Amino acid sequence: MNYMNEDQPQQPDPAESEKKKQNSIVETIQQLGQTTTPASESNIFCMTIIGQVEGHIVLPPQNKTTKYEHLIPQLVAAEQNPKIEGILIVLNTVGGDVEAGLAIAEMISSLSKPTVTLVLGGGHSIGVPIAVAGNMSFIAATATMTIHPIRLNGLVIGVPQTFEYLDKMQERILKFVTMHSNVTEEKFKELMFKTGELTRDIGTTVIGSDAVKYGLIDAVGGLGDALRELNNRIAERKPAAAQTGVYN
């Protein structure tokens, strides 16, 4: 009757497998200088937009960049993944590529899941349409947003750009911002073309409560406020989803 035991696959010794696991963690630390922390399941996906929003041209390495080719499928995955119920977008950006920034802003605004944006530090230039793209937007009391016209820089990379073209690009940003926030077109243009405020440029820097006063951002708040709002919106959405039977 011994043959039956021989046929059975060898059971791994639990102590042995635990030791192997430990060894692999040690190896990872030795080789990579880091180890992945145990992933805790969260129903919120946090997306950070930092530094320059990088577009079609890879920026030189002194720039800290947010790569839109990674962010866009990430938003698709977040929308599609049933475990994710809400998206928090944290911004601390100095601006970047117009096309990439507007693409991210359009993606955020067309998500069906609740989205809350939070501006920490700065949400400048192309960061402005991204900051207003969510269902609700927050700005930290000390955070700033710079609103200024698009400057001519096409010559640097040899692309001829006309004033009219830049005006059209500006119009796209203006339209998006006024559609997704409470700021009026007149007010936004006034902020954009104000002189005497910025040293190197025309435009305005709005700080925390000023952004709310102008209707650009919905409320002044921090991480706690943003997460509370997102969780409320997730909770509100659940009964509606249960009625229609559509969870996504």
Next chain:
Amino acid sequence: MTLYTIMPLENVLDGLNGEQEPSQEVWVNGVFMQVLPVAPGMGKIVRLIHCGLDDYLKPELAPGSFVMFGQPPVS
């Protein structure tokens, strides 16, 4: 490309025409990606080229993370 940023363009674009670091395209655990080699068998992720949708949500596959590629040494 039109940059709309508060950073002075000379700082942003400084070194744009300089030599780009040579990158390599590799398969790691079923994900095809572009990496910048930093040591033999080790690279920094530049971008994911071919992967599943949920792979984009993994923090270890975000651009800038380090990955090991190639065959592990036979002991």
